[in-house]
Amino acid sequence: MLIIGIAGGTGSGKTTVVNKIVSSFPAGEVAVIPQDSYYKDSSHVPVEERSKINFDEPDAIEWPLLVKHLEDLKSGKTIQMPTYSYLTCTRQLETVTVNPCEVVIVEGILVLCEPELRDMMDVKVFVDADADDRLIRVIARDCIQRGRTPQMVIDRYQDVLKPMHCQHIEPSKRYADLILPQGGSNTVAIKLLTDYIEGRLKK
Numbered sequence: 001m002l003i004i005g006i007a008g009g010t011g012s013g014k015t016t017v018v019n020k021i022v023s024s025f026p027a028g029e030v031a032v033i034p035q036d037s038y039y040k041d042s043s044h045v046p047v048e049e050r051s052k053i054n055f056d057e058p059d060a061i062e063w064p065l066l067v068k069h070l071e072d073l074k075s076g077k078t079i080q081m082p083t084y085s086y087l088t089c090t091r092q093l094e095t096v097t098v099n100p101c102e103v104v105i106v107e108g109i110l111v112l113c114e115p116e117l118r119d120m121m122d123v124k125v126f127v128d129a130d131a132d133d134r135l136i137r138v139i140a141r142d143c144i145q146r147g148r149t150p151q152m153v154i155d156r157y158q159d160v161l162k163p164m165h166c167q168h169i170e171p172s173k174r175y176a177d178l179i180l181p182q183g184g185s186n187t188v189a190i191k192l193l194t195d196y197i198e199g200r201l202k203k
Contacts, residue, residue: 001074002200003120004105007112007172008127009165010056011137013183017127017190018107024194031073031101035108038066039084041091050089056164058113066106067116069098074120076100086146102201112172122200125193126176129183131162 004021008014022030040062042050054060069079080095112118112126135157142148148156173179180189 001100002103002122002197003070003074004103004123004125004197005111005118005121006105006107006125006127007109007169007176008180008183009129009131009134009169010109010161011134011141012127012129013137013185014107014109014127016184017125017180018105020184020190021105021194021197025103025197028099029101030103030105031098033066033069033081033098033104033106035061035066035106035111037082037084037096038062039091043088043090045089053089054160054164056109056160057168058110061108061110061114063114063117067114067120070104070106070117070120073098073100073104103197109169110172112175113168118175123178123193123196124176125178125180126173127183128173128179128181133183 006014006018018032022032038061039055040060042053045053065082069081072079077100079098081098083092083094083096084090085092106117106121112124118124135154138157138161139150139153142153143150178189178193180186180193182189184190
């Protein structure tokens with residue numbers, strides 16, 4: 001099994017890159033494990049306090065469970081991947097069944113920050129994008145999908161996203177085997193990565 005780690009700042013275009021890779025292979029050959037599914041459950045935190053949770057630091061993720069699930073997939077076991085609600089900031093009762101397959105992509109802003117997870121990856125990718133472009137995408141996404149106002153998103157960007165990006169996410173770029181600028185619009189880099197995956201699978 002080939003494990004690909006795809007990291008990058010919030011709004012950098014990671015999901016677009018992942019979707020283009022997945023669409024290049026037959027159905028069922030590539031599984032995607034989003035880091036966001038492994039946020040620690042915050043149901044014990046009072047509702048009014050949940051909006052203050054910092055989701056952009058490594059401590060927000062249940063890394064041992066993510067590592068165990070990857071180990072299970074590598075050993076041929078099916079996993080029940082957790083799901084997480086951004087609206088309630090809680091882990092949901094529903095899970096997603098993920099079967100072992102040829103390629104597993106682990107995607108998220110912090111996936112290159114965790115040493116144990118990083119050591120499991122065969123290829124490490126960092127999707128890079130200008131801060132202005134990322135902020136525009138985050139405003140559009142959070143207002144539509146997460147019920148926030150533009151001012152809420154801007155305040156969170158200044159107070160949390162930007163400092164956490166500088167402290168945790170940007171430094172993890174040094175672990176990448178491939179830095180992919182311009183996000184999902186960089187068709188040449190995505191093609192190179194896809195060709196590499198195909199070559200590894202043929203071996």
